[in-house]
Amino acid sequence: MADIILKADHLKKVFISGKKSMTAVDDVSFELERGECLGIVGESGSGKSTIAKMITHLEPVTDGQIFLKGKDITHVGGKSLRKTYQDIQMVFQMPMESFDPRCTLGDGIGESLRNMGINRTETRTRVENLLERCGLSKEYADRYPHQVSGGQCQRAAIARALAVSPEILICDEATSALDVTVQKQILELLIELKEKENLSFILICHDLALVQAFCDKVLVLYHGKTVEYGTPDDIINHPKMDYTKKLIDSVL
Structure with a gap:
């Protein structure tokens, strides 16, 4: 099961x-299994x-x-919402904008740990370990x-997301602002995290090649x-809808 x-x-x-009203999401359903990656694709x-x-x-969810x-967890708040944030973390498109420019990367990564009551010495040790897990030396x-x-x-943003030991990582265009070589390196890091730590992922992306390399469902x-909604191979190799065909053609 x-x-x-x-x-x-x-x-x-x-x-x-x-x-005026605008419907941004209309009757969307999906499931994410533990250790699985779901890719969500579409134009801007x-x-x-x-x-x-x-x-x-x-x-907030409308319906x-x-x-x-x-x-x-649709409308949770308070302690339940804090628990949700421990289980689900997000990595954003523009990493530099997601950090406070007045604070070091270590301060940003360790903020959630300090909020959990962990002392500064232990927080520093954990931050250095997180950086090394994500391919950076502790000096960063x-x-x-x-x-x-x-x-x-x-x-560093991925290290920050991992600080609370989440079970789900949502990557919102997390590689699109990076050059191709760096994109590949970040993807390899995400694959390693998925395989070694059984993390579940939602990858929001417009790059179908990236989706095909990393995702189990799209x-x-x-x-x-x-x-x-199906496997990457089925959707990319046998698209049923004209829109999907156009999306595939636009990146070939």
Whole structure:
């Protein structure tokens, strides 16, 4: 029997501005098994990032439900929300913008650990270990975001996400701002984390080659709706919808 760690059931998100409304996500459902990677693809404005924000409670859900390990987390708050953030972490597209420029990378990575009551000495040790797990030497803990490259900063962002030992990592276009060589290095790091630590991933991406290399399932969105949902090979090699064919043709 499949071990479903995350389930989205008929998710809907409507943004309202004055008398106008815009449906960004419309009746989207999917399941994520433990240790699996789900790729969510589609053009800009298709609703990919909005789904990630609903899962992480950065945006409220208009309709539908989100289940984490069988528990409804759609509208949780307080201690339950803090527990959700321990289970689900997000890595963003622009790593340098996700760090406070006034603080070192080590301070940024260790913030969640300090918030959990871990003393500074233990936090420093854990931060250095996290950096090394993500391919950076411990000296990077004392560097500021502007003192490192985009790829190094993204490794530090992944280290920060791993600090609370999450079970799910959501990567929202986490490699799109990096050059091709660095993209490959970050992908190799994510694959290593997936294989060694049995992490589950949601990879929000427009690069179908990346999706095919890393993901077990793919959800294709168009104007907030699901147009295809299946394995990468089936969808890329045998697309059923014209939109998916155009998406594939655009990157070939």
